[in-house]
Amino acid sequence: MKDPSALVHLSKDKQLNKIIPTISLPPLEASGDVYLDLLDAIVSQQISTHAARAIFNRFCALFPNHYPAPENVLSLSQETMRSVGLSAQKAAYIRNIASFSAEENLEKINWLKKKDDEIIQYLSAIKGVGKWTVEMVLIFTLGRTDVLPLDDLGIRQAFVKLYGISGTPKIQTAAMLEIASAWRPYRSLACRYLWRWNSLNKNV
Numbered sequence: 001m002k003d004p005s006a007l008v009h010l011s012k013d014k015q016l017n018k019i020i021p022t023i024s025l026p027p028l029e030a031s032g033d034v035y036l037d038l039l040d041a042i043v044s045q046q047i048s049t050h051a052a053r054a055i056f057n058r059f060c061a062l063f064p065n066h067y068p069a070p071e072n073v074l075s076l077s078q079e080t081m082r083s084v085g086l087s088a089q090k091a092a093y094i095r096n097i098a099s100f101s102a103e104e105n106l107e108k109i110n111w112l113k114k115k116d117d118e119i120i121q122y123l124s125a126i127k128g129v130g131k132w133t134v135e136m137v138l139i140f141t142l143g144r145t146d147v148l149p150l151d152d153l154g155i156r157q158a159f160v161k162l163y164g165i166s167g168t169p170k171i172q173t174a175a176m177l178e179i180a181s182a183w184r185p186y187r188s189l190a191c192r193y194l195w196r197w198n199s200l201n202k203n204v
Contacts, residue, residue: 003189006186009183010186010189010193013183015163016183016190023196023200025193028139028143034106034111034137034142035070035097035101036068037136039056039073039094039098041129041133041136042090042094042129042133043055043056044056055085059081061084062080068098070102071098071102073098078091081094092128093126093128096127096129097126097128119137120138123137131151132151132152135149136149138188144188145186145188146186146187146188148176148177148187148191150173150176152191154199155176155191159176161201162197163175163179
C-alpha cells in the first residue's frame, strides 16, 4: 500500500500531479533476497522480459527447490549453464555473484544498517554488477524509498517527454537532479510512476 503522504508530497510537482491520477501502480513487494535478485537482474540484461523470465525459470529448475544456492551454482559446468539459454558472459557474471555471496555470506547481512551509497559501492565490486543493477535492487528488493536511477533509459525518456529537458547528457542529468530534488524522500515512488507513464506513452 502506497503512503498517502508520499502521494501528497509528489503531487506538489505539477507534472507528476498530472500523471499520478491516471496511473495504477501495483503494490511493491520487496523480496529482500539481494542475492537471488542480482542473479535475476543479470539474466534480464539486454533481452525481453518474456525471454528473461523463461531463461531464469529454466536456470532455477536446475537446483533443489528451484533455488540457485551459491555452492550449487559454482558446481555447475559451463555447458549446463549455457544449455538453459545463458550467454558465456552472463554465466560468468552469475558465477561471480555466487562466489561473492559465498565469500561474503550475503544472506546474513543486515541491509537495514547499510545506507544506499554503501550498498551501491559494496555490490558494484562484483564484476558484471553495475550501479544501475544495484539501484534496481535498492528499489525493488530492499524497498528503499529515495533512489533516483539517473542512467535508466526509461527514466531519462520520461524526463525528456514530461519536463521538456534537452541538451547534452550532462545537461540533462543536471536538470533531472534539480527537478527530482523536490521529490525527496520519495524519489523511488516518483520513478515508478515515470516508468509506468513512459511505457504507456512510448509513441508520444
